[in-house]
Amino acid sequence: AAAAVVVACGLFVFCVLGATVVSAEGTFVTNDHVQLNENLICKINFTCENSNLVPCKDVCNGVNNCGDNSDERNCSATGSDWKGFVAAAVSSVFFGSNFIPVKQFDTGDGMFFQWVLCGAIWLVGLIVNFTQGHVVFEPFAALGGMAWAIGNMAVVPVISTIGLAQGMLIWGTTNMIIGWASARFGWFGIYPEKPNNPMLQYIGVACSAISVLGFAFVKPSVEIDKNDKSNEYIINEETSLVGGGNTTDRKGAFFDNLSPGNKRIFGVLLSVLSGVCYGVNFDPPQVIMDTTKGASQNSLDYVFSHFSGIFLTSTVFFMIYSAVKRNRPVVYSNIVLPAFVSGVMWGVAQTCWFIANEHLSQAVAFPIISTCPGVVASLWGLIVFREIRGTRNLLFLLLAFALTFTGIALVVISNN
8 A cells, every 4th residue: 555655646746747847848938039048148040069050949949959969958947956856856765665565575586577567667658658749769769778677687686685775775876877977978979968076076976986885895684584474475485386386396596505705796796787787778868869960858758768678678588588498487476566566666766767867967867866766775674674784784884875975965066
């Protein structure tokens, strides 16, 4: 019930923010000029950075008319920052909580779970596409979704080896660094976002990177207490395992046989890999907006393509997995609804991230949304699931939190 309420509230905020994004297009244009910012007014024609001329009426209208996106780059948002921060807050809470619905269920090897989750994500994208008036599908934007799906394949073993809180904190920090660097240095053709104070931004990113060390020293307990009544909703494997036979036939994942030390190393490395894939997932849509003439600047127009890439990739993985298993994939029937709810929550969170990128810029949104969900997840792990115990662990966790929040603050301040 609580998860349903959270999903409903998130969808409501998402719809409100999405509506304001659509209605905001063109609000900067008047009959005779365009107010780019408090010091620059366009009259008659706007000179693009590539020397092209664009009529003032076509500047700041949500379309890349110059071809290099310079006609959309300096538009004053007239107070729309609050939309970006609200979207970032909703995104952070949902990202930090979206695995909670499946926490008390056995996901097996994770293949069936991630396929159901990605199917729910695609349905969210379909709803967004409907609200945007059935926009044109962008195959290149789908590449970002494919990158995310590859990183998502590692989530289940990460949670099984080092726990939800530590795993999310590590991949979230790596995600932030890669996503920030893409925007800051203009990787893959993205227009580089130069901060007002580069040194302050570099120090902020360094603080967030160092915080990973604090997270790595936290040793959570992820074993399930069979006598704990809080786990009474774990599924009955003998009645819910489909295609894999009785539980006595089920072999544990290979990482279950690793030593505790090697298991932690394996989990940390997979978390970093996930973070890299997550960090580049917004780059393809941004490349389209920055380099394609006539491309829409409304970030929601790329959500469906992005989510389609996610579902397509997850389906390919699941088909390959089913073939390897000789058409006997391990399927847990009781995980379907929790995985679906988790996917809807993720879809709402990612859509809000698109909105935050548009209103705050990717350089500002990434430090917030890629690290704050780890804080939310750690609170779940600390207070509800009690994965993090002991004075030593708490001290390292507090140190990591301090470095993370300091890094976020410096990055945001450096960009004004």
